[in-house]
Amino acid sequence: MRQPDAIIAIVDDDLSVREGLESLIRSAGWRVETFASAQEFWARPRTEAPSCLILDLQMPGLSGLDLQRRMAEAEVEVPIVFLTGHGSIPASVQAMKAGAVEFLTKPFDEQDLLRAVEEAIERDRLARRRQAEMHELQRRYASLTAREQEVMQQVVSGLLNKQVAAELKISEVTVKIHRGQVMRKMHADSLADLVRMADKLGIRSGK
Amino acid sequence: MRASGLAADYVYEDEVGNLWMLAWSPVVGLVKYDRQAKRLTNYPLGEGAVGIASSNFLADGRNGFWVSSSRGLCYFDRRAERWTYRFQHDETNPDSLNDNTVASVYRDRGGLLWVGTEDGGLNLLNLQQEQFGFYHHRANDPNSLSPGKVTAIYEEPGGILWIGFFPRRLDRLDRKTGQVTHYVPGPQHKNSLGEGADLITIYKDVHGYLWLGGWGSGLVRFDGRTGQFKHYVHKPDDPNSYPADNPYKIYGDRTGQIWVGQRYGLSRLDPATEQFTNYRPDPSNPNSQSNAVWAVYQDHTGTMWLGTRGGVLSRFDDKTKTFLNYTPDPRDPRRLYGGGITSIHEDRSGTLWVGGWDGLYRFNHHDGTFTRYTESQGLPSSVIQGILEDKAGRLWLGTKKGISRFDPKTETFRNYDESDGLQGDEFSESCFFQGPDGEMFFGGSHGFNAFFPEDIRDNPYVPPVVITSFKIINKRVPIGANSVLTKAVSYVDGLTLSYRDNVFSLGFAALSYANSYKNRYRYKLEGFDPGWNEAGSTQRLATYTNLDPGRYVFRVQGSNSDGVWNEEGVSLPILITPPWWRTNWFRALCVVVFLALLWAAHRLRVGQLEAQEKKFREAVETMPALAFIARPDGYRTFVNRGWVEYTGMTVEQATGSGWEAAVHPDDLEKVMAAWKTSAATGGPLDYETRLRRGADGAYRWFHTRAVPLRDKRGKMVKWCGVANDIEDRKRAEQERDRLRQLEADLAHINRVSMMGELTASIAHEVNQPLSGVVSNGSACLRWLAGEAPNVEEAREAARRIVRDGRRAGDVIARVRALAKRAATPNEKLDLNEVIREVLALVADEAKRNSVVVGSQFATDAYSVLGDRVQLQQVMLNLVMNAIEAMSTVHDRPRELLIATRNLDADQVEVTVNDSGPGIDPNMIDKIFDPFFTTKPDGMGMGLSISRTILQAHRGRLWAAAKDSPGTIVHFSIPKYREDESNAAA
DSSP states (O other), X not given: OOOTTOEEEEEOSOHHHHHHHHHHHHHTXXXXXXXXXXXXXXXXXXXXXXXXXXXXXXXXSSOHHHHHHHXXXXXXOOOEEEEESSOOHHHHHHHHHTTOSEEEESSOOHHHHHHHHHHHHHHHHHHHHHHHHHHHHHHHHHTSOHHHHHHHHHHHTTOOHHHHHHHHTSOHHHHHHHXXXXXXXXXXXXXXXXXHHHHHHTOOOOO | OOOTTOXXXXXXXXXXXXXXXXXXXXXXXXXXXXXXXXXXXXXXXXXSOOOXXXXXEEEOSSSEEEEEETTEEEEEETTTTEEEEEEOOOTTOTTSOSOSOEEEEEEOTTSOEEEEESSSOEXXXXXXXXXXXXXXXXXXXXXXXXXXXXXXXXXXXXTEEEEEEETTEEEEEETTTTEEEEEOOOSSSTTSOOOOSOOOEEEEOTTSEEEEEOTTSOEEEEETTTTEEEEEOOOTTOTTSOOOSOEEEEEEOTTSOEEEEETTEEEEEETTTTEEEEEOSSTTOTTOGGGOEEEEEEXXXXXXXXXXXXXXXXXXXXXXXXXEEEOOOTTOTTSOOSSOEEEEEEOTTSOEEEEETTEEEEEETTTTEEEEEOGGGTOSOSOEEEEEEOTTSOEEEEETTEEEEEETTTTEEEEEOGGGTOSOSOEEEEEEEEOTTSOEEEEETTEEEEEOGGGXXXXXXXXXXXXXXXXXXXXXXXXXXXXXXXXXXXXXXXXXXXXGGOOEEEEEEEOOOTTGGGOEEEEEEETTOSSOEEEOTXXXXXXXXXXXXXXXXXXXXXXXXXXXXXXXXEEEEEEEEOOGGGSHHHHHHHHHHHHHHHHHHHHHHHHHHHHHHHHHHHHHHHSSSEEEEEOTTSOEEEEOHHHHHHHOOOHHHHTBTGGGGGBOHHHHHHHHHHHHHHHHHOOOEEEEEEEEOTXXXXXXXXXXXXXXXXXXXXXXXXXXXXXXXOHHHHHHHHHHHHHHHHHHHHXXXXXXXXXXXXXXXXXXXXXXXXXXXXXHHHHHHHHHSSSSOOHHHHHHHHHHHHHHHHHHHHHHHHHHHHXXXXXXXXXXXXXXXXXXXXXXXHHHHHHHTTEEEEEEEOTTOOOEEEOHHHHHHHHHHHHHHHHHHGGGOOSSOEEEEEEEEEOSSSEEEEEEEEOSSOOOGGGTTGGGSTTOOSSTTOOSOHHHHHHHHHHHTTOEEEEEEOSSSSEEEEEEEEBOOHHHHHHHO
């Protein structure tokens, strides 16, 4: 499945490679942005994150692996397809471990590259959807009052209403009212649903 | 006649026979004994107990005696028969006698009195200075002038002087009695002089009234008979009142009318009505400085002349009451310059003179122009404060720097200053007066001078001139029997100096002690100086250096302070003896010696010729070469002993063509051909051949050269030749060739091994464009596929394929060039381009080592002549070394900077600058040694080969440590020159 509006970023210091790649990827119907160095990419205006980053491993200054690390630290999730002229095994292992989509050795096969790009776009699509869901959940969770958040934390950790009331030193009736509000505000159909949301939000204590 | 109790021990007889004695008992003073009348007359020196310090007294040569006493130096005038002067100590006057107890007095040839005192040392009295009478203030002496600057003087008949001062004071001095009356300022009142800054103008009218004026006061009338003052002040509502506070000049004309120059013009006083009539020289501009009248003067025609603050000279027409103004213009030399006018004077010839701040002007009546005199013409100062005229028609000018006497006929100035007895150097504005008997008065900062101009004479004393010192090379010459000076230089009749002493100085002096600093000198060394050298009193030394031996006469003339010259002066003959080598007897000796040498040389020559033939024969026989003589056809007639000994042949065997047996059979043909050619052309023979050594049968290389000998007609007579053993040289040459080849091989190995190190990088360099080719190729196909092929995009992709393909090809070409074994020719190279190619090859290597490569290429770098491959090899070595060196660096950027620049007009320099760990300074010279390496797997040849390459290019390669971590390696290489390329080609 092709997403015509996806943007593919190419970072390679070699003009031949960069222009060849650009033409190839455009011929496949995607939009392309090119950068001659990792710094240039890092300094680009942050309008819209690309769906895929084609990144040369060896570049003067900031290397491909450096950029990958920096993006991870900044929690910028862009699927990366690595290119290398040498194909050193330790580097490729490191890149794949850090979540690269593919690791291609120059000169690469056209089909391999396009397939990797497609996979990256798909990963990105999923990641974006996951992120959108997460944002929604966080928005809902933020709409809870402090007391409701407390109640939710207790409930998803498996405590009964009575236990929650004792823990928070409030009446059981009050717990029920808060719990109803939590379910409604969080759009949870069931307790299991709520627990799953709590997992995603990372608020379930290990009790 | 017996004079009882007369104590005197010195008697002077005067020209009429009177006897004069100095007595201290019974009277203290002079005693005269009139021999004709036989009478004693006493002239007591003073009142009270006055001791006379000396029993001596001094006749001044005229009519007086100088007597030293315990109350100062006294003068007795014999004609007047009274004591006329007494010089005494005055606390307030540093120029007075230092001590009243005078012990002795002496009059020198110049007329100066040298006065010895008991406690005040030696005092010098210059009576010349007394010719300008000097009146001044003395503290605690009520009969001296008021303190302050004298700003006005007026003498009325009868010897009464009126003196005005700044600050405002009025003094009346009765010159007969010496009594002074002081008038001090006070509020305007009939008994008071009135307030004001000063008193600058005084005039006594025919009615006996004294008129006074000054800054900041009105006009004041003083009646000496009643002692009452009348003050005329300005009344704004009365046009006929006195118009200003500053009467600058009060002037009485010949009809007795009183004129007042003031701030707003000229006022005329009607004595009857005491009303003023006021006129303005510049009526159009009432505030103009041209209206401030400073000077008023009436000429012999009765015309009134005015001088103003604004520098305008005005002629006032009394009939029409109008002014004719001569306005200033500093750019026009024939007009007034512009400074305030202080004085106007018409001389006896009718010429009008104007004095002002910018000089003295002569007014030329016929055309209304002015002639200006300033310091350039000899005035001591261009600021003229007053003009008076003496009976001889000379003008006496008061100035800011003394008094100047101007002779209009000769247009010369004679200047007098404080040292001549003037009150000081600065005289006051318009402060001058001339009494009816011709006595002149000029006032200034320290009092006033009164003098009769005809009495002012120059000091007539012609001073003796003496030579006072003699120095050789700035050292005083001692006097003695063995010295140049046998007595003091002042007394010697001449000097004889050796040529070594020809840097000498002579000091001299004119023995006139009156203002001796104004004495002048001129000297010359006859025989050397073309003219006189002028010198002042501070340069009484003449120095001469490097004079040639010979006879000279040193002459000095001197003048006294008034410019009276001793024309005769003093002269001193000086003989400088020549060094011995410039004497005549030495020259004669030289001739004799020369002749003797000539004769000896002739004898020697004859003997030499006799020995020569023998010697030559021996030389040829024993010379360390194989020598021979042959006929033109090659037939040998002579071989030397060397030939015989080397080949082992006998002379008979070698004669004719027998010698050919010694030639290596392989070379014989070549040798014969060479002989044949030279025999035909007559050109010199020159060939190399192997000759057999008789002792062991071995062949050694010889270099044979022979030249033809010709007779007078040019016909060849015989050949003379030598054969030199060049076996060793030949071997060395072969060795050198072998080494050169070895070096080339090593260099090649170095290149190839570096290629090996670079394999991965080179592969990458090829791989990158190939990658582009593949991508573009794929893209191109894609653009062309489908229903609507995008031809434009496809064309672009194809264009890039071509480009990238070429790029890959270029890399390979470079690698091949470097890997090639064959030498490349020297050519004109752009060093920047050569380096860029190397950097392209190592770019990936640098990248993989995280090295940032920078370059600074001089855009104007000269071209060089060189081998492209070799120079690239050098660069490759340096860059690879730098990358390698930086591989251990982790705590800072790895930076490599390549720079080119023109080192000077002949050299281009390349620097390779890394940020690696640097080189141990002790090792810095060793790194270029072969097999020196810091790399575990290095050969240690890279830098050594690089240095060899650069030496072959006549360049240099060296390394230097840096302040920051890292190393700089430099190499320099000569700039390309057109002529060189031709030579190389």
